[in-house]
Amino acid sequence: MRGGGWATSEDVAGPDLIGPVYVAEDELDVLFRRHSRALLGMVWVMLGDLGVAEEVVQDAFLSLQRAWPTMRDQSRALGYLRATSLNLVRARLRHRLVVLRHPLARPLDTASAEDAVMLSEDRREVWAALRRLPERQRECLVLRYFAEMTEQDIASTLRISPNSVRTHLRRGMAGLEAGLEVRP
Amino acid sequence: MIAEERLRDLMAACREAVVPSPGFDDLGRRAKRKERQRWVRAIAAAAAAVAVAGATVAVVERGASTTAASTQARHEFIAQANQICDRAIGQVEARRAPLLGPVSPDVLARDFAGQTSADEAAIAALHALPPPPSDRVTVTTMLGHFDAAMGASLVVTAVADAIGDTNSASYTEALGAASQQIGAASKAALDYGLARCAQLIYPPHF
Numbered sequence: 001m002r003g004g005g006w007a008t009s010e011d012v013a014g015p016d017l018i019g020p021v022y023v024a025e026d027e028l029d030v031l032f033r034r035h036s037r038a039l040l041g042m043v044w045v046m047l048g049d050l051g052v053a054e055e056v057v058q059d060a061f062l063s064l065q066r067a068w069p070t071m072r073d074q075s076r077a078l079g080y081l082r083a084t085s086l087n088l089v090r091a092r093l094r095h096r097l098v099v100l101r102h103p104l105a106r107p108l109d110t111a112s113a114e115d116a117v118m119l120s121e122d123r124r125e126v127w128a129a130l131r132r133l134p135e136r137q138r139e140c141l142v143l144r145y146f147a148e149m150t151e152q153d154i155a156s157t158l159r160i161s162p163n164s165v166r167t168h169l170r171r172g173m174a175g176l177e178a179g180l181e182v183r184p
Numbered sequence: 185m186i187a188e189e190r191l192r193d194l195m196a197a198c199r200e201a202v203v204p205s206p207g208f209d210d211l212g213r214r215a216k217r218k219e220r221q222r223w224v225r226a227i228a229a230a231a232a233a234v235a236v237a238g239a240t241v242a243v244v245e246r247g248a249s250t251t252a253a254s255t256q257a258r259h260e261f262i263a264q265a266n267q268i269c270d271r272a273i274g275q276v277e278a279r280r281a282p283l284l285g286p287v288s289p290d291v292l293a294r295d296f297a298g299q300t301s302a303d304e305a306a307i308a309a310l311h312a313l314p315p316p317p318s319d320r321v322t323v324t325t326m327l328g329h330f331d332a333a334m335g336a337s338l339v340v341t342a343v344a345d346a347i348g349d350t351n352s353a354s355y356t357e358a359l360g361a362a363s364q365q366i367g368a369a370s371k372a373a374l375d376y377g378l379a380r381c382a383q384l385i386y387p388p389h390f
Contacts, residue, residue, distance in 0.1 A: 032209065041202040045195070054204060058214040065211075126187075126194045145188075146195040177187040 028068065031077055032061055039085055042146050046089045046138065048131070056092060060084040082147070082157045086139060093135070129179030137172030140165055257316035261323070262377045265310055269381035272306030300337060303385045307334055310381070319376075326376055329369035333385050336362035 036057055044053035063084050064077060071077070130138055136158070143154045151169070155162040207213065279298035307330050315323035336358070343358040366385045373382040 032211070036208070037202065037204060038199075040204055040208070041199050044202055045198050050202070050205070054208050055214070058208070058211055059218070061211055062215055062218065122190065123194045123197055126190045129187075130191070130194075141191065142195075145191050146198065173187060173191075176191060180187055180190070 027074070027077075028061065028065055031064070031081070035078055035081065036061065038147065039081060042082075042142055043085050043089055045127075045130075045142050045146055047092060048127075052092060056085055056088040059088055079153075079157055082143075083159070086157070090135065125180060126176070129176050132179050133172050133175045136160075137168045137175060140168040141172045141176070144169055254316055254318040258319055258377075261313060261316050261319070264313055265378050266380040268306050268309045268313070269378065269384050272302045273380065273383055275302040297341065299385070300334070300341065303334060303337070306381075306384055307331065322376060326369070326372040326378075329365070329372045330381075330384065333362065333365035333369040336365040337385055 039060065040050075040053055040057045043056045044050055047053050047056070060081050064081055067080065068074070068077075071080070130141065133141070139158060140154055143149045143157060144151070149157070151162050151165045155165045158165070160168075276299045279302075307327065310330070311327055340355070340358045340362045343352075343355050347354060369385065370382040373379075373384070
């Protein structure tokens with residue numbers, strides 16, 4: 001990882017996320033190396049724009065860097081990153097709504113994930129149905145099926161109860177099925 | 185394929201497909217960019233504040249200059265209006281019937297007619313004079329009083345012509361009404377600073 005207050009060493013390695021042998025920047029560097037791509041994928045699925053998703057993940061790590069000295073439990077850094085990323089995704093989506101309401105203000109980024117990748121028609125339909133879901137249901141589904149998190153971890157990340165997570169997952173899946181039936 | 189399986193398939197495909205751009209790990213550059221954005225926002229906010237302050241000052245100054253212009257326009261209007269009324273009063277004074285001795289209704293009527301033509305001409309000239317924009321309502325109201333006073337004065341003349349008796353109740357009544365209207369017009373003129381116009385439309389004298 002390069003630049004700024006981050007460690008510039010290219011050989012920060014090792015599986016231990018948190019350990020006394022690392023200075024904070026090294027720990028953050030390791031976190032970035034290990035989790036940034038997964039976070040990027042999660043954000044990308046929600047936003048559909050790789051460039052914006054990269055900014056969101058970078059901002060989440062910068063936020064973590066600022067919060068690091070005061071973090072009481074640094075083993076929860078990954079949870080912090082996920083929660084911050086989700087908050088930033090919501091902010092971006094809200095901003096996108098504002099742009100859509102004021103079309104003259106600035107053209108919306110049109111580079112979509114579907115265009116950037118591969119997607120078959122079948123996958124496009126699923127993605128479209130996923131995007132039409134309410135925010136919380138979509139977040140739960142992505143955390144569950146993309147990040148492969150447990151219901152307990154999702155609850156912790158979203159700061160809601162596990163029962164709520166189950167409800168959102170159930171309703172989200174039902175909504176997804178309904179969306180796929182409406183637009184086969 | 186049920187929805188859950190299709191979702192799993194999509195998510196797996198996305199996991200495979202996501203490839204960060206070469207500069208993704210350069211958080212330092214991102215931090216600098218965000219810092220620049222913060223500065224730009226701060227500068228924009230400061231510029232907006234300066235613009236708002238400037239606009240406020242401009243509005244205040246414009247208000248002040250508007251007030252000054254309005255005052256000057258009023259002074260000019262008052263000067264011109266008083267000049268018109270001064271000429272009319274001079275004409276009326278010149279035609280006035282002698283005050284000594286009894287005054288017959290005919291004399292009174294002629295006196296009224298002389299006054300009336302001069303007053304009517306003066307009031308028409310006042311109507312033609314453009315009022316200051318800020319005082320349009322006041323001036324229009326004042327001229328309305330003058331119009332009413334003029335009408336009431338004509339009624340007095342008409343009554344005098346008709347009955348030929350200045351002691352009659354009808355004449356007294358018309359005279360009272362005219363005096364009221366003339367008083368109102370006179371007060372309105374004085375309030376606005378038209379001292380000479382306040383003396384327009386003399387009440388009938390005996």
